[in-house]
Amino acid sequence: MAKSLIVIEHGPSGLKRSSLHPMTFARQVGDSYALLLLGHRLDALAPTLQSYDATSVLLADHPALAEPLADRYAAVIAEVACKESAQTVIASSSTFSKDVLPRVAALFEAPMVSDVLAVENIDGVSTYKRATHAGSMLANVRVTSDRCVLTIRPTSFAMPAPSSSLSPIEKLPVDETSLPKGMQFISREERVSDRPDLSDARVVVSGGRPLKDTETFERLVGGLADVLGGAVGATRAAVDCGMVPNDYQIGQTGKIVAPELYIGIGISGAIQHLAGIKDSRVIVAINKDPEAPIFQMATYGLVGDLHQLVPELIEALRRA
């Protein structure tokens, strides 16, 4: 029995670190939590999860759960939440949780609050802060039912500290015949990259429309990212032009980043893009237009032609 059920995400490279951040949220509100991992062949992943003070580490391990299909996953998560008498189901914001958790909410007969940035206790009731309107407003939201589903923004809650005690692992029975079967996994693009993951990189270099083509983008934005050991991101315009894949998109409808250093190259600074970079500690903008809105948010702004400045910056950093 735990107050919260936290759904942990994993992929080809193991547990997704940012999916552990909801534990920091739960500790902050003082809730006990159980961790739930779904998939197939989870034995190697489970032990890491034992050292975070969870009441238990629950494994739904079955070939039918090998791919994260929303209908099956939501059915299992909602069933476990009911069995555990959890009041809250929580996960870190990602396309996985955005796909699955609202469906869990429907089955769990509960409302949902997406992408929580902070939580405050007012008169004994949790109030959640979240961004709306592409980050141009912050709303304080309260849930009036006794159950709810939440996603939290992983950059707003830190990685939880591990503890010395070990949580027990519990393997859950999965009844394949009771799972919905209206969705089939066909394929997934598998791209391997030596660069860090955008969502938790220390440095992010991001490029916009004037990078023109894949080759120039890779040479300038990719080249700069590599001298800094950073990740590569892009604007919607760069993705729409086909310069880079969709998962590079940062912003309101893409990924949210909060690195130590964000460098935007040839990016105008539309609010939809800024929504995804606001919490970066240092923002650098390189743009030829001195009036570009991104300069209003930039810690350091440099006006000029990126084709000249970026190679110069790469060279200077190489020498440094």
Next chain:
Amino acid sequence: MPLAKILVAFKSVPDPADAGMSSHDIASKFVINPFDEIAIEEALRMRERGDVAEVAGVTIGPAAVDEQIRAAMAMGVDRVIRVDDSRALDPYAISRILCSLVGREQPSFVIMGKQAVDDDSNQVGQMLAGLLDWPQATFVSKIEFLDNYSRACCTRETDSGLEVIEVSLPAVITTDLRLNEPRYVSLPGLMKARRKTIEVATCEQLGITVQPLTVILSTARPPKRPAGTRVDSIADLVARLKNDAKVL
């Protein structure tokens, strides 16, 4: 056999292109949520290709949203139902209303935007699919029908790139930005749309009572980042990143 009817859900939102836009009380211009415009466009293209006979639209809101309903009709939506409700409903309430409307309309599938750009929740489509116990294909950038329209093959945009899934129909599909580019509304189209009737329904008529289970206690502007510095050379920039910001 081609499909009989697509139901498209759309929401009226403050125009995201309007720089001062931030909340309903100060927004000056409203538009169809951009993701829903993409959903409408996709449904119209399906009808034009002969995949489906009818495109029906639904929106939940007060009479003020009729302007966006006219815009949807001008794009080519055959008929639109407005569920009259002026309360600040949350995605759970919205999806419950849509669920009861699906029961009445019996569409072959439902398509809508992945996210309303005002509340940025990204919930309704998935919740509706859960309530209906239908398959879902979210954040979709490509749709193809298979096996005599009994299934759809959908390409989805995820955090790690593109993913392909198949869903059996009926299903709920939510759209991402790169599915298509919506058409512009023509003036003659708008004139024609003015003459169409908007069907109005209430929750009571649909036989459903909903209450929002989340309330917004207050809203505020996010704190502004302190004004930055202009640097005049790469050397200057590197020095500041190293000495002042200490990020190198």
